[in-house]
Amino acid sequence: xxxxxxxxxxxxxxxxxxxxxxxxxxxxxxxxxxxxxxxxxxxxxxxxxxxxxxxxxxxxxxxxxxxxxxxxxxxxxxxxxxxxxxxxxxxxxxxxxxxxxxxxxxxxxxxxxxxxxxxxxxxxxxxxxxxxxxxxxxxxxxxxxxxxxxxxxxxxxxxxxxxxxxxxxxxx
Numbered sequence: 119x120x121x122x123x124x125x126x127x128x129x130x131x132x133x134x135x136x137x138x139x140x141x142x143x144x145x146x147x148x149x150x151x152x153x154x155x156x157x158x159x160x161x162x163x164x165x166x167x168x169x170x171x172x173x174x175x176x177x178x179x180x181x182x183x184x185x186x187x188x189x190x191x192x193x194x195x196x197x198x199x200x201x202x203x204x205x206x207x208x209x210x211x212x213x214x215x216x217x218x219x220x221x222x223x224x225x226x227x228x229x230x231x232x233x234x235x236x237x238x239x240x241x242x243x244x245x246x247x248x249x250x251x252x253x254x255x256x257x258x259x260x261x262x263x264x265x266x267x268x269x270x271x272x273x274x275x276x277x278x279x280x281x282x283x284x285x286x287x288x289x290x
Contacts, residue, residue, distance in 0.1 A: 122279035124153035133159035137166055150284045151197060151272055161271075168268050175261040179209040181227045184219040185265040188231035191220040195273035200285040226252025227262060234266045 127148070130138055134156040142148045155162045172182065183206035190198035203216050211219065218224035222232030230249040233241050249259055275281070 120280050120282050122154055122157065122281075124150040124281065125156050126153070130156040131159050134162050137162050141166075147284075149201065150281045151201065151276055154279050154281050155272070155275060165268070165271060168264075172261070172264055172268060175264065176257045177227070177261050177265065180206065180211055181258075182265055183209055183211060184215075184224055184227045185231035185262050186269050187216060187219040188222045188228045189235045189266045189269040190273055191222075192232055192235040193270065193273035193277065195269075195276050197276035197281045197283050197285075198269060198273050200283045200287050203287075204285045226254050227258070230254060230259065231262050231266050234263055235270070239263070 125134075127135055127138055127142075130153070137159070138148050138152060138156055141152050152162065155165060173179075175182075177185065183202050186202040187199065187206060190202060199220065206216050206219065207213075215224055219228045222228045226249055229252065230241075230245070233245045233249075237245075246259075254262070
């Protein structure tokens, strides 16, 4: 059972409505995670601003979804696993790649995102060296850390709120 309700557009604070309408226009609906985040217009606005900025980083759309899935799996966020499996499928990740991303075994992006999340950023020299050996330069490393940080916000929100999942559970 949900512990923090997802707000409808009418229930959302005025300061959050425009942002929610933009999400609805872009996705065709307002996902429950955004409708829950809307309780705090500042948090919603901050999330959306960082998300939009990260869409222009060095990671491909598929790599961003891989990092999101690895972090969400470590953080036990079923909502974000469902959402990013859906989005990952939309950018060409097959079912086996989605599972490997969650496990952190797909590639260097998945492994490093998982390591950052598991260690809360306290990665070892060996983990950083492995990321570099996998072809990740400092730009990608920083962008993966930023992606993990963005997902940590929604992972924690959805875990606390017990947000009702409104995405297909397997990305279909």
